[in-house]
Amino acid sequence: MSAVQRFNEAANDALVNLSEHCLPGAKLALVLYTPGEPERDIVIEDQGMDRNEFVSALRWRGLSIDGDNTYKRDLLEATVGAMAMGVQNNNPSPAGHWAQRFWDIGRAERALTEELVAALKLTRENLRACQATIHLCGGFDPAYVTEAQAAMKIAEAALAKANQ
Known part of the structure; x- marks a missing residue:
């Protein structure tokens, strides 16, 4: 023995x-x-x-x-991975699995981001149309034009990040 x-x-x-x-x-x-x-x-x-x-x-x-321990690191990596998969709408966790909750969180966050990006694009296009009208009509306050152009730059920067 x-x-x-x-x-x-x-x-x-x-x-x-x-x-x-x-x-x-x-x-x-x-x-x-x-x-x-x-x-x-x-x-x-x-x-x-x-x-x-x-x-x-x-x-x-x-x-x-x-x-610090290996089990906790592995668990947190699996949780972050489930959220990332949800964001990508890829490889969902099986129904009833503990990771499903985190996949759903990632999916919901991505859906909200997509909704906000769509709203920002619509706002940007409307602001562009306003700018075109101001340009054609003349006589509007130049400060409005400057502020609107600054707002469009912020929107463009945010959209560029969202489309990466």
């Missing part, structure tokens, strides 16, 4: 002995980890243990959402 197998057996026996002294319904877990070597980690958990409750217990004891 290997050293790891002997350790697992001894740890399991110890957990069984400890569980006899716990409050009813309490669950035990033993976690050994080697920093930087996850393949050497050992996790022994009570039968019927809910891992989500286990993580919640660690959070109640000080595990912070602000800490």
Whole structure:
């Protein structure tokens, strides 16, 4: 029997002995980890243990959402990816999947952007028509023309960003 197998057996026996002294319904877990070597980690958990409750217990004891860990990075990257896919209206998450919510957020933001771009284009064209009328009719306040041209430059810059 290997050293790891002997350790697992001894740890399991110890957990069984400890569980006899716990409050009813309490669950035990033993976690050994080697920093930087996850393949050497050992996790022994009570039968019927809910891992989500286990993580919640660690959070109640000080595990912070602000800490850095691979699981959280992967989860956040998946969340950002789901939002980006929603923006692109590409690769939707399966119905009922937790990422669907974030895909929907990305899709809604893109739809709002498209609506605002359409409104800005319409406003720009109407402003151009007004400028043409002013130019043809003459006699309007030059400040209005200057301000309208400045507004059109802002609209053009925003549209250029939206069309990238």
